[in-house]
Amino acid sequence: MAKGLAVTFRHMLTRADTRQYPEVRPDLPARSRGVIALVEENCTVCMLCARECPDWCIYIDSHKETTPAPEGGRPRAHNVLDRFAIDFSLCMYCGICIEVCPFDALFWSPEFEYADYDIRDLLHEKDKLAEWSQTIPIPPAHDPGAAPPKEIAAATTPKPARPAARTAPGPRNTAVRAIRPPGSLPKKPGEGPGAVEES
Template identity: 75%
Template sequence: MSPIPGSGLAKGLAVTLRTMTKKTVTAQYPDVQPHLPPRSRGVIGLFEENCTVCMLCARECPDWCIYIDSHKETVPAVTPGGRERSRNVLDRFAIDFSLCMYCGICIEVCPFDALFWSPEFEYAETDIRDLTHERDKLREWMWTVPAPPALDPGAEEPKELGAARKAADKLAAAQAAENTPPAGAGPADEGGPAGGTGPASGQGGQG
């Protein structure tokens, strides 16, 4: 059966009329802030305490927009006769957001959870040089990082929590064993037959 001439045009006009009768909803930004999901890729925050200057993020960045400077410090031995250790100290951590393409590779490859996504996106600048955020500014973005979502009730327990719980259980068992008196050393033994003051010792003397 051949289509009726002009049926496609009529369908198109019907869609247009339905759309025209609906109320338009336009968020007047910046007066009305958009509601963004927690995992939006806005800006990257730095948790400096977790950074070990492993340089993985800078090496894996396809745009080479992460700049890291560090120096080595000698840590004295903890125990007498021990060996001194050296550790990396972070001097500079900067991200040039004028080059960043927000791929998130730096966050994924960080083995110590030092980089996080923040949904904040309002950091436009009139000078492109101001888009290079140094570590102090990256640290301030951490205050805008949302909390992680709750785990699925049926999900497996993280290995870190399981290991910590096992260690705590072993420590509690060791402390309980130290506080438990040995068998046969209770208060009843002080006035029992071995002391010679109980009824059993008196009856033995009469026999």
């Protein structure tokens, strides 16, 4: 009890370390969860992020376009993104949308200065989300002591040597095996169309 009082008393006598924001910008960690940024060209409108969002705060609209194929091919239909919006008044920053995106279209950005006076203005469309994609930090380099990725390890592992071919041919098996259709049972002696019943 006395130790806790001494710590509290010491904090009362020391000056508070106050940063003069916005003149002094905070030094945020690289993995800060500030806002969700969109890399629009990576989005294939698979809708995984919108389906997995527990708050249903992602709104996506798209249409299909047909691309003519090269000569001899078939025209291909693909989705074109019309609208991608996130309502940050509903978002709880769980990061599920970023985790489930299979095409790396969503990232965390350390930006946090998007407060507004009206809650309806926290619905940000794809142009604003694309602006935030310019602030995505470069991922840190891999740990030098870590194991290499399995793809690189598989490519650099030498393949096992093939066994050497035999120089002298060995004895050949000249017995002829009967080939049965799949599922048929071997015939017993005395069965079949040419079998004769013994009396």
